[in-house]
Amino acid sequence: TTNHLRHVESMATMPSGAGKIPHLNAIILGEALASEENDLIFPSDDFSRQAHVPSPQKYLEMYKRSIEDPAGFWSDIASDFFWKQKWGQQVYFENLDVNKGDIRIEWFKGGITNICYNCLDRNVEAGLGDRIALYWEGNEPCLDGSLTYSQLLQKVCQLANYLKDIGVKKGDAVVVYLPMLMELPITMLACARIGALHSVVFAGFSAESVAQRIVDCKPKVVITCNAVKRGSKVIHLKDIVDAALIESARSGVCVEVCLTYINESALKRGSTKWEEGRDIWWQDVIPKYPTTCAVEWVDAEDPLFLLYTSGSTGKPKGVLHTTGGYMVYTATTFKYAFDYKPSDIYWCTADCGWITGHSYVTYGPLLNGTTVVIYEGAPNYPDPGRCWDIVDKYKVTIFYTAPTLVRSLMRDGDEYVKRYLRKSLRVLGSVGEPINPSAWRWFYNVVGDSRCPISDTWWQTETGGFMMTPLPGAWPQKPGSATFPFFGVQAVIVDEKGVEIEGECSGYLCIKNSWPGAFRTLYGDHERYETTYFKPFSGYYFSGDGCRRDEDGYHWLTGRVDDVINVSGHRIGTAEVESALVSHPQCAEAAVVGVEHEVKGQGIYAFVTLVEGVPYSEELRKSLILIVRKQIGAFAAPDRIHWAPGLPKTRSGKIMRRILRKIASKQLDELGDTSTLADPNVVDQLIALADK
Numbered sequence: 239t240t241n242h243l244r245h246v247e248s249m250a251t252m253p254s255g256a257g258k259i260p261h262l263n264a265i266i267l268g269e270a271l272a273s274e275e276n277d278l279i280f281p282s283d284d285f286s287r288q289a290h291v292p293s294p295q296k297y298l299e300m301y302k303r304s305i306e307d308p309a310g311f312w313s314d315i316a317s318d319f320f321w322k323q324k325w326g327q328q329v330y331f332e333n334l335d336v337n338k339g340d341i342r343i344e345w346f347k348g349g350i351t352n353i354c355y356n357c358l359d360r361n362v363e364a365g366l367g368d369r370i371a372l373y374w375e376g377n378e379p380c381l382d383g384s385l386t387y388s389q390l391l392q393k394v395c396q397l398a399n400y401l402k403d404i405g406v407k408k409g410d411a412v413v414v415y416l417p418m419l420m421e422l423p424i425t426m427l428a429c430a431r432i433g434a435l436h437s438v439v440f441a442g443f444s445a446e447s448v449a450q451r452i453v454d455c456k457p458k459v460v461i462t463c464n465a466v467k468r469g470s471k472v473i474h475l476k477d478i479v480d481a482a483l484i485e486s487a488r489s490g491v492c493v494e495v496c497l498t499y500i501n502e503s504a505l506k507r508g509s510t511k512w513e514e515g516r517d518i519w520w521q522d523v524i525p526k527y528p529t530t531c532a533v534e535w536v537d538a539e540d541p542l543f544l545l546y547t548s549g550s551t552g553k554p555k556g557v558l559h560t561t562g563g564y565m566v567y568t569a570t571t572f573k574y575a576f577d578y579k580p581s582d583i584y585w586c587t588a589d590c591g592w593i594t595g596h597s598y599v600t601y602g603p604l605l606n607g608t609t610v611v612i613y614e615g616a617p618n619y620p621d622p623g624r625c626w627d628i629v630d631k632y633k634v635t636i637f638y639t640a641p642t643l644v645r646s647l648m649r650d651g652d653e654y655v656k657r658y659l660r661k662s663l664r665v666l667g668s669v670g671e672p673i674n675p676s677a678w679r680w681f682y683n684v685v686g687d688s689r690c691p692i693s694d695t696w697w698q699t700e701t702g703g704f705m706m707t708p709l710p711g712a713w714p715q716k717p718g719s720a721t722f723p724f725f726g727v728q729a730v731i732v733d734e735k736g737v738e739i740e741g742e743c744s745g746y747l748c749i750k751n752s753w754p755g756a757f758r759t760l761y762g763d764h765e766r767y768e769t770t771y772f773k774p775f776s777g778y779y780f781s782g783d784g785c786r787r788d789e790d791g792y793h794w795l796t797g798r799v800d801d802v803i804n805v806s807g808h809r810i811g812t813a814e815v816e817s818a819l820v821s822h823p824q825c826a827e828a829a830v831v832g833v834e835h836e837v838k839g840q841g842i843y844a845f846v847t848l849v850e851g852v853p854y855s856e857e858l859r860k861s862l863i864l865i866v867r868k869q870i871g872a873f874a875a876p877d878r879i880h881w882a883p884g885l886p887k888t889r890s891g892k893i894m895r896r897i898l899r900k901i902a903s904k905q906l907d908e909l910g911d912t913s914t915l916a917d918p919n920v921v922d923q924l925i926a927l928a929d930k
């Protein structure tokens with residue numbers, strides 16, 4: 239009974255007040271059984287036995303300590319890294335309440351370290367020099383490569399020396415527009431080594447988006463490559479950068495150097511436009527530099543990188559992460575969420591252009607000395623079996639991907655999966671959007687042969703690392719639930735007044751305390767940082783997501799509650815798409831909403847009002863889509879354009895998106911009260927035009 243008492247006591251620190259939930263108690267005590275009704279899926283005993291966190295009890299014990307003694311909990315973990323100088327007395331600053339003063343999150347302040355050193359030199363010194371750090375798989379199945387930890391360190395040093403040579407200094411920004419070549423993580427690490435901030439732009443963004451980011455952070459150098467092949471398409475990246483550089487120069491930001499890697503398999507070197515004096519071929523200069531390079535030691539709170547992400551209003555936001563806390567947090571979340579062991583081979587399908595590729599292709603895994611697979615191409619090229627071909631080829635043990643890919647491969651049929659053995663797999667992961675239970679089951683049963691736990695990791699560009707995730711081996715899973723918060727994270731659900739709600743409920747997901755991986759500001763706009771994230775519910779970080787907590791205390795993410803759409807796991811602000819549409823000379827007004835999409839999760843549905851007298855035509859529809867592709871990128875192109883002679887607005891002129899969402903998803907019996915509209919007739923008009 240003393241044991242039981244201890245467990246029940248520890249449950250009281252669960253943010254949901256889980257101790258009050260009888261069934262959860264049974265789960266924690268190992269007394270719950272799987273049944274149709276509760277839909278619990280248990281890890282096998284073999285798996286749990288070898289796991290870092292083998293039981294709910296162990297999770298609760300660690301969780302309890304992380305909440306009651308965050309400084310001690312995180313200091314112990316941070317001590318495993320190399321610090322040139324240890325952090326000061328105060329491990330972190332806690333205040334998340336704007337009414338009590340500025341939000342200035344800091345962790346391990348005064349500590350001096352370098353994340354590149356911790357990823358590479360530290361591991362080489364520990365004897366992992368000959369371990370493969372990166373396996374690279376090309377778009378064409380016959381192309382591949384690899385680098386050991388020692389080789390990766392040398393490549394990083396050569397680039398770091400070059401960057402120093404051209405005058406890139408600590409605190410300077412470097413814009414990176416590269417596909418998934420090994421040169422992308424090499425570039426990120428080289429920047430980190432010399433204390434420069436990388437700002438990676440996903441190589442699917444348009445020239446205008448690249449230009450916007452260049453103008454915002456004013457880099458001395460842009461690093462790109464001539465071209466990349468995705469599936470059977472060749473994309474000329476250098477041409478896009480050329481256009482971006484012309485555009486940014488117009489806004490007064492002149493980039494001195496454009497370092498260009500020659501990706502021979504996509505395009506021969508002679509076929510790219512060239513600007514003498516500005517453009518440099520990577521292969522001509524970088525190999526000539528020394529393979530060692532002294533580390534620039536930085537403060538734990540010195541910036542590491544910038545990554546732009548979409549919000550519900552205005553221009554993309556430059557999310558800024560710093561060094562020490564991010565390092566400790568990405569490494570720790572990686573280790574526990576995937577139950578990482580040195581024998582693992584890890585493959586994450588994300589591109590380094592997004593946060594997942596920063597935290598869980600590059601930093602988190604390399605900090606742990608992991609062997610990481612990166613893949614250049616399209617996941618269904620040359621056929622939908624490619625992912626499993628790669629899994630078998632490299633004996634991948636941990637496979638981390640997005641629900642949109644799971645759904646698309648599921649649609650292609652089980653045969654493509656079953657053609658491959660997949661025997662090496664032991665943990666699966668999901669990220670980017672809520673994973674629907676049917677996709678979860680297919681992933682679990684077909685891909686993982688009902689053997690591999692799935693870590694459904696909920697987090698955001700802003701959070702730096704996982705905030706909520708099952709720990710495989712600890713919890714029985716429920717298909718589609720991100721389960722419980724990670725160590726040190728006090729996740730709470732609040733109502734519209736910002737009052738925390740307990741037990742079974744749904745509402746807005748907030749975080750009550752600071753965690754090491756939190757972003758520190760929005761680049762150049764700290765006020766927007768506080769307004770967007772800390773003012774909506776005072777005392778909390780507001781995630782922008784809705785969440786339900788079920789009768790067992792499990793958490794279920796329900797999607798964004800703001801005007802952000804999640805298309806194939808990519809965040810797109812409706813305001814950005816609208817602003818692209820209205821820049822079309824014949825478009826007077828636009829309103830964009832998300833609609834359910836079978837594969838992409840959400841699709842983009844745009845209502846457009848044309849300039850007086852302009853007739854709607856197929857040609858115009860195409861040119862509206864084109865302008866979005868041009869201004870943002872192909873992934874943001876609307877799936878549907880709906881011609882709207884008028885938009886439903888309140889008398890004060892506010893567009894009623896709620897009604898537009900219902901029209902877009904054809905839920906016409908749920909339109910609700912339309913009598914408060916300035917002109918209720920526009921609704922009928924829109925419905926009549928739905929299939930035009």
Ligand code: WTA
Pocket residue numbers: 547592593594668669670671672673694695696697698699700720781782783795797798804807808809
């Ligand atoms: C959504 C990606 C449910 C969520 C790491 C969040 C998820 C946004 C999950 C952040 C998940 C991400 N379950 N929803 N496991 N993971 N999301 O910044 O809406 O690109 O706010 O970061 O994706 O997207 P971001």
